[in-house]
Amino acid sequence: MQVIAPSEKLVAPSHTGAQIGRDVAGVLLIIAAGLAGYWLFPDNLALLTRVIAVALMVLSLDLIVGYCGIATLGHAALFGAGAYAAGIACVNGVTEPLTLIVIGAVGGAAAGLVMGTIMLRAHGLPQLVLSIAIVQLFHEAANKASAYTGGSDGLSGLMPSPLFGVFEFDLWGQTAYLFGLILLVFVFIVLKFVVSSPFGMLCRGIKEDQVRIRAMGAFVFPVLLKMFVISGAVAGMGGALAAISTQVVGLDSVSFELSANALVMLVLGGLGTLYGALVGTVIFMGFEHVVSSINPFHWMTMVGALLIAVVLAAPKGLSGLTDRLFASGRAKGGR
Amino acid sequence: MSELFRVEGLTKSFGGLAVSRNISLAMPAGERLALIGPNGAGKTTFVNLVTGQIKPSAGRVVLNGDDVTDLGAVRRVRKGLVRTFQVTRLFSDMTPEEHVTLTVLQREGRASRILSRFTGDSTVADEVHGLLGALGLVEVARRKVGEIAYGQQRLLEIAIALALKPKVLLLDEPAAGVPSSETPRIEQALERLPPSLAVLMIEHDMDLVFRFAKRVVVLAAGEIIFEGLPFEVAANDKVREAYLGNYANARSVA
């Protein structure tokens, strides 16, 4: 019998320390990549800003899909709610960019609350369909309320005031990009804390086994709902960033297509790591941009081929692939 | 009467089929009770009824004088009615340390906090290490659960349950599926359970039952057919009938 006395200390090296080190390195890498993008492609900043806005949405999607195990094809409802909230506020005289981001976050969080309340009533495929139905309802609502949203013509005439009263959102898009990058890094760091908090661990547990979590004495619904709200706030910030940098909000921001694309980007990058969300977004949108510039007419085939190739070569997503290559790996990607 | 836990007339039918019939049972603090019965006797259904996974058709569950029949599974756990699972339900990506930490934090109502750290609280860490140590899981505390031995996973199930500081603990076949070389560790863990805890154990392994239980209840076809001391079980006609009616030999009661 070799039961070890309770007083004996744990011998394994501290997990947490290494984890923090990796996360700091990861964040630095994101900042470096972002700045590299700024120097390498000074002429593509509008595209890169769009990538950041979508990356925020895909990050927020990872919270739901990757950390809670709830598949959704309606995430654009949250993104769009943020975009329209910020857009409508901006048209009505609230033009300070940071305030608009906050408004977007609140709008997205509110939408997340509604979406979570409904979606958490079902599981599996029916749940997926609930998400589709919700995003379609949001889309319809935005189309119908054209007095506020501009309907299918889009909500135009957004004139965000300069950031801190100095930096204008102009043609070259430097302000928008750097603003977006800072926002992304900030959100990323916060989310890293969220997913490694007790709450984040609880979500991971719920993803694997809800019965077990209940037997630990935790209610599942409020935890998931809370994650929906957080996810909504992040997606809403993405929407607000898109609204500020584009100065137009269109119905596409609450569409099924955007939702489906976001899910594709996430799965492409790998679930449940947050890094995967960023990698997936950059690869997908970058690839799409490059092939559609080369051949604006028939690029879709190439994107399709990319997705197939990724499934064949790296079934756990691209970050799963890097995990496999560098066996040390971060938190596990995919399922 | 210093009873801690009581079920009265617990009945459950699915359609016309009664899987639990009028089960009544009481346990004082410190009780060590074993619930045995042939396959299909309704033992797991009984655990599910008691812990609130399923709703009874009739009857009451009373804990510490409070009727908890209408409470859901989660609230019963919070009141101190805790179970383990027959087949381990653990998170294969997490370490034992993380499992127990999460459970302790949950017990203290801190598990759904966003603005707090998962590790780093020294009182929590000490408690976690104490529990893991008591169950001999320190060596594997930082390995992923998917990588540790099944016997250790069973022990972790018990550690999680204990981390909830239960008043009543239901152990659903704690030794099921564990290779015989590892059973002594389980046995030892059971011996070390806090004395004040009321424990109800469902088990097939009669050696374990005899060593552990002070009292035995036999369930057959959803009904209690015997209640008494361990050594009386084998001699009871009803029990023999229940088992022999089901099996060609009665080795498991022998």
Next chain:
Amino acid sequence: MQTILSIGLDAFAYGMALFIICIGLSLTMGLMRVVNLAHGAFAMIAGYIASYAARDLGMGYAIAIALAILGTIVISIPLERLLFRRIYGSPELTQVLMTIGITFCVIGITNYFFGPTLKTIPLPEALAQPVDVGFRTISAHRLFVIACGVVVATGLWFLIEKTAFGIKLRATVDNAAMADALGVRTQVVYAVSFAIAIGLAALGGVVGAEFLPIEPYYALRYMVTFLVVVSVGGAGSIPGAVVACIVLGAIDTTGRYLMPEFGNFFFYAAVIGIVCVFPRGFFGRAQ
């Protein structure tokens, strides 16, 4: 009363067209556990083949349908061998990624070779005419679609419940390893089921073309509709799919008649309502 009957008839025809297209998807998702988002792409391929056969080669409608089903299955065989076989048993999201990729490819290739215009499948004289059914006229084609739907539903039910193949299929679905051990050639069962699902998609694509016109973007345009129908019915359930198609067809049609402006609201609100009441679909299996 006449109006109700009339709307009911329209709804029934539309629902049956959806049923024929979707039932194949329901089988792949429910029985083979593959989320095949490329299902619509196969329906579209069939549409192109039928259109080519009937319009450009002047063949008869029946021959065009047969050719379309055969041709689509033939096209699907290498896809099954090379791609789908890799994702049997993978997590759903991986399947989603793969099948969306296939859909994109099919869209791109179709657009490249056949151009973006609508393709029609000329109906034979007999089906093109309006028929007087007493209280109104309805196009003969709609009656034909209803008949096809009934035939498909009964045929499938018979195949799955009453034939040796059906027994093997159900055994394979319940426990592939066990079925394998019992001598069922599960690979063959999967391949045949896949072919049946594709064949049904093909049939649906052709006979449903009057409702859902054939064009390169078909697979994505109607993906949501197909997914909704399958999950409301409960994946893998034939009666479920029938009920879902009829109920959703009725809701859609009635909604669009009573308040067309809020037709979409009505439809999706109803979907949410149904899913909340039947969280596993009308006839879904317990999980």
Next chain:
Amino acid sequence: MSSVKKLLGAAVGALLAGTASVAADTIKVGVIGPFSGPFALQGKNFQAGVEAYMALNGKTVKGHTVEVVYRDLPAANPAQSRALAQELIVKDKVQYLGGVYFTPDALAITPLLKQANAPLVIFNAATSAIMTQSPLVVRTSFTTAQTTTPLGKIAVDRGVKKIISAVSDYGPGVDAEAAFKKAFEAAGGQVVEAIRMPLNTNDFSPIMQRVRSSGAEGVFAFLPSGPTTLGFVKAFNDTGLKQAGIKFFAPGDLTQESDLPALGDGALGLLTTFHYAVSHESPENKRFVEAATKAIGSPEQLSFPSVGAYDGMHVIYKMIEATDGKQDAQKAVDAVKGLAWTSPRGPVSIDAETRHITENIYLREVVKGPDGKTFNKEIETFPNQKDPGLASQ
């Protein structure tokens, strides 16, 4: 991740290298349109119009070589539209922007124009309000109100007093409904009911049921060109409304030439008003159709966006001529104000005040030609129509 970006950088760099070696005296025109996705046909028509113009009028203006850069925007997506426009201006250094199929996409570009010092020539996007967003926008297509308005009088002239309107529930549909109602009521008719149909409607028979029970003598319809028009017209015929003598009026989007083969004989007799029919009889159009057919590959695919693009290129050529290749957006736009020419669609001019095209609107009927194919036959001309949507503002 940075390595990924570097890879990307290399790829984009290679792309740049390919285009950067052109002569200094090349003037670039960026054309944004839906070249893939559900509206790929319309984008293809943009390309056909542009190529037809350059084939017929040469690739140089006053010695400056014109080069067109296409960018794909598959569906309405203002954020992407803005990103593409920015990239075209900043990276590809285009002096002129053209194309744009959807209104929100145009609205996303207009705020950039002043800083970019580049005019935007819209080949399609048909909402009146775009023109008021920036003085640097010129449009060579049409507005929904412009093509719809003549229908009001036409319907009344044909003995229809009570009409039911059924439009797709989105911006242009609502515009069409309003424009028709105004014109029809001004001519003495009465819109008994106005239905708005969701864009994703697949089965139109319930709508036809409404038409039947409304007791109207005619139906006014607006649907975006594409698959839904097919279902709508089919349902109209199948439910017996056509035999019952209900008259059918619509703007020409509904019977665009590329949809006609699919509509088949069911479309015979439909009355539509539009600014352009591929069958328009004039030497200019003959030349255009020949060149555009060659560019698009198949005569069945040719449709109205091609003529918007063709005339758009004409305007851009005139702008280049006026500025002699120097980038001066205001001067370029000023130069084409009032510009008049004979387009394949007939005589047109750019209204000096609104910068929107003034053109003839034709009433057409779908008839069968000698070759057995259906086409839009022009039967009445409403000359020099301006955009009533802008005029009323």
